[in-house]
Amino acid sequence: MSAVTLLTVPTSGPDDTGALGALAGHGHTASDVVAVIGKTEGNGCVNDFSRTLAAVAWEPRLPGSAVTVFSGGTEGVLSPHVNLFVRDGKRHEGFDRGLVAAAGRTRVLAPGELGRAAQVDAVTETVGKLVAELGVSTADVHFVLVKCPLLTSDKIAALRAVGEEPVSGDTYESMGHSRAASSLGIAVALGECDRTAALAALAGEAEVSSARASASAGAELEDCHVLVVAESTAAANPLRAMHGEMKDALDLAAVTALLDEVERRGGRVRQIFAKAEADPSGSVRGLRHTMLTDSDVNSTRHARAAVGGLLAALKGDGAVYVSGGAEHQGRPGGGSVTVIYELPGPDGGGA
Amino acid sequence: MSAVTLLTVPTSGPDDTGALGALAGHGHTASDVVAVIGKTEGNGCVNDFSRTLAAVAWEPRLPGSAVTVFSGGTEGVLSPHVNLFVRDGKRHEGFDRGLVAAAGRTRVLAPGELGRAAQVDAVTETVGKLVAELGVSTADVHFVLVKCPLLTSDKIAALRAVGEEPVSGDTYESMGHSRAASSLGIAVALGECDRTAALAALAGEAEVSSARASASAGAELEDCHVLVVAESTAAANPLRAMHGEMKDALDLAAVTALLDEVERRGGRVRQIFAKAEADPSGSVRGLRHTMLTDSDVNSTRHARAAVGGLLAALKGDGAVYVSGGAEHQGRPGGGSVTVIYELPGPDGGGA
Amino acid sequence: MSAVTLLTVPTSGPDDTGALGALAGHGHTASDVVAVIGKTEGNGCVNDFSRTLAAVAWEPRLPGSAVTVFSGGTEGVLSPHVNLFVRDGKRHEGFDRGLVAAAGRTRVLAPGELGRAAQVDAVTETVGKLVAELGVSTADVHFVLVKCPLLTSDKIAALRAVGEEPVSGDTYESMGHSRAASSLGIAVALGECDRTAALAALAGEAEVSSARASASAGAELEDCHVLVVAESTAAANPLRAMHGEMKDALDLAAVTALLDEVERRGGRVRQIFAKAEADPSGSVRGLRHTMLTDSDVNSTRHARAAVGGLLAALKGDGAVYVSGGAEHQGRPGGGSVTVIYELPGPDGGGA
């Protein structure tokens, strides 16, 4: 069981690990870090070296058990930052419940496994193991984050050299396939669908989505990094999580419903984690969008900018976590949303 | 006096003039058109041929007195569409006031005049003339739209060949200078500042902005197209306008204040016209943004995507008019906002 | 039989039809135009409105029998221009052979036919008809140019709405499929392979390419525009054509072989028409390239810039026709090349 606290710290660049200093100010050390979930300022696509740079800067400073998930792309008003989930066993008076988190990695995936059943299974297994480790029911899980590999030109060529065909010959497209497999692996692990349905969805023959799944792909890793965030009665702290789903990129109502509920509970929003994508139908609420026909700017960049513009305005600052490419993470054209919030302490103040 | 109605029609491409068919369905003809204000799907920057294509398709179909303003860039959820301001003298029962509009053009501006006092003066003069033509006080004006030229490589080279230095040697930057001069011309015409203050602001030595100004630049014209929208007691129709200012790109409060007021008055939002820009300070509310350091995507594209994501969600559809580059159109980092809304008729229904 | 001359004229913008004035200076009128083959300055990808703008500007000025092929993308040193193939029956003294050309169109292709056998067949048929019309053997054909449609989001959605799956759900990728089918149609018509081999190649199960094929795709048309250029003994003019193949983007030797042969024959290069693509293997001569992993700039843009840089330097000016995406137009990673040159007249001068 890992009761956790959450620190959200702006960064001055992808290699800025200054948040570790902020940690110390809160009485923690780097060895307490469970996961670093960052938004870095690259293009969020295949050749996004801001993610690699962040990984290179952070990983030597973290315990081997910690995972990093860097999601590229701070389009529009999104602001580069890191979210640190930090082990914090302190039992806060007045609370009989609290936020917990566990992190782990799947085995290394071979390029030929990317975007296929093997990836679904590997993610399912790791998520399942982490949920078990937390000792919570899947109903208490509000957020599962996966960072997964993509196919580079090198990997595609290597596969073809041995007569294997990758899930896609296009590097940018491989990101979508990898996110899809990871998200379906999450859905299976959380009991939102069975493996058969997940594989049918992967083949485009069924619609399955999880409002708690958040997957992003990158060239900087070979396995999948997984973080599970839940509430547990084994912890006692003021942090809570809630999840919902934007039905489309204009779904203000879904988000305000979550924020209103936080307010109703007397809470204060600490962070919003959301996925966004260009509606694959080419239109939103019947009106054509141009994200999928823009050959200059990839659709994931557009989607992050637009949904980021909305969520940042609702949160009141740009340090929200909006990640692009929402295959099976919320319904098509929409996206999963998790809000982490803080309840007031028994004296009415925060923790 | 030109009482007007407003039609907002989605387009299937920059050269889609099908909205003229919709006009007919409302009992109007092309000869009634005062202005076509469209969002087209190019990059909104120097080499945006979607604007030129739209102009080539529309202009032969419109009366010589009409102006067109095509603003490129439908990033994110923004949806390509046209807004037709159409002369409609019908006096609606139960109304003693209504929306009016007038359109005109400045003289052709020489490339050396772009972004300089001569452009400020030309715009001031044309706006002044149109306000006079409408017979309204400047307090009743809620929206002044200008489409103005930019500097291409050819024009810059031609100027330099005769020993003149353009306001900028960078084509993309020249758009900002041109928008600035147009907006300051509007501010002078509306009495928001005097000419001296406007020229000081143009030189970067004073801060002047108008919350009613909206300027965009394009390579497809040599003069400035100008549209003035106001309320007048000489008209009698259910359309009204209101303007405000987003202080920054997250200024949800400013927009909801306008929308709430529309609702309070029993109105229904018909269109939102807004300007957006990357905060020139490099941060929004103290958090760094990366729009000005992104060498792959120009900052105007980012700004439109982000503010468009917010306004489209608030309006409930993507056919909002968000234009990028808000020099002196609202304060730095913010932008002007005009809402056109419709009051219910005496029987409670719309017009 | 249409003996032709060739005029290459720089353009000041996609809608610049000033070349028609140059025509007049050569004693021709617009009614003599067989084809306008232009390079326009858009991105050459899905949302390239420079092509549409050029088509809108040119087509009303040309006879119904003429075709236009606008290829977007003048990256690097490539310079926007048009190549006019103009009917010119004049028999030049001292020549018993000359350049001829014929143009035509396929039937309109349904979106579901794009990139599939139906498109191969339609192109084969039209090319065959044009070769027959010219009365030349296929050995005398040195250049077949096709402009073909692509799939937009609208078309993809419409197909799916009726339960059909397009050849690709990605708009940019659909360009490649359309070019592939057109090129294989050319190969069949020129007897370079049979239909079975062409369809196998389309399915990725065989390698077939034509060094005389040049195909480009665009959103601005629904049928395929086809131009066949050949030499014929029925004409008598100083223009000649020669074709070759760049084996890869560095294949300077292949081009200098052609240019040296032109020189050996006493000729003068008038134009080079070439195709270029990013080597699909991810490397050129064993060294990795990054065109296929660059999510900011599409690989066709990279390929045009690089091969354009080479060919423009060899020609001595930037008004060369380099088009991106060379599926089956020369071997993978390479591209077809056609040189049009002019022999000296009997007195040693040009025609």
Add this chain to the structure above:
Amino acid sequence: MSAVTLLTVPTSGPDDTGALGALAGHGHTASDVVAVIGKTEGNGCVNDFSRTLAAVAWEPRLPGSAVTVFSGGTEGVLSPHVNLFVRDGKRHEGFDRGLVAAAGRTRVLAPGELGRAAQVDAVTETVGKLVAELGVSTADVHFVLVKCPLLTSDKIAALRAVGEEPVSGDTYESMGHSRAASSLGIAVALGECDRTAALAALAGEAEVSSARASASAGAELEDCHVLVVAESTAAANPLRAMHGEMKDALDLAAVTALLDEVERRGGRVRQIFAKAEADPSGSVRGLRHTMLTDSDVNSTRHARAAVGGLLAALKGDGAVYVSGGAEHQGRPGGGSVTVIYELPGPDGGGA
């Protein structure tokens, strides 16, 4: 005196330091490295994190005296690679002359000094010191490479906060100003102009350029890294250098003149270092180019792709060093070119 050898090694990514292994194979260790000059695969502009990633990977593995210069942008056929200048005192039989190199750094430059006289002076001083260290005359210097800082949004804001105005408020433009100042500093140090002329050139009031200067800017450093490459009679090795100047991006003749001279001397080309830029006049040899009006792709990317396409074809592989933005590095629109070549040994073989 540092006699050097040169190793050019392809990289699999910006953080690939595998070339150090190749070093070992040649009997050298990392401590012998004088400079690592690499092409990395980012956009070569402001937000190019591939350069930072390379610097982070390489710098801890090199002696403190070594400098790194990572130039972003491998557009088109350019292939990511590193060039290692390695100390190698071995006196090769049959040679009485050889390649030498020295590396150093200027002091840290304050943001307000960027692109101004202070930067010119700092570079002049360091280049002068390195030339003196090598004990060569400036006539024997064939290549001076500088990597210099740029202005980020943060630095611009910080300057303005204290009432200082930076050389440019645009981050991308600041790269050009920084390269200009560095190049003029080189020109002064090499005696190609005096300080007064250099400052006039910096102000745009004189034309000065050096055909031996190569400068690139990046966000990953605060001082300037400088490398001077020369021939010296104090060394005895088969490597030689030669420099020239492309007058424009089509100047094939200038490059073949160099390559022909290498061949005439019996040498073998080892590497080409070149600068490239979009002709600031907007045209090349009288024909318009569109690099400066393309708001989707910056002109430095276009220029690298085009000139890289030419030079890679001439060299026969894509691992050439072409860097974009050639202010005062060769005349406007052209660029400096240095060829490093290897003479055969006394027995006719290479060293």
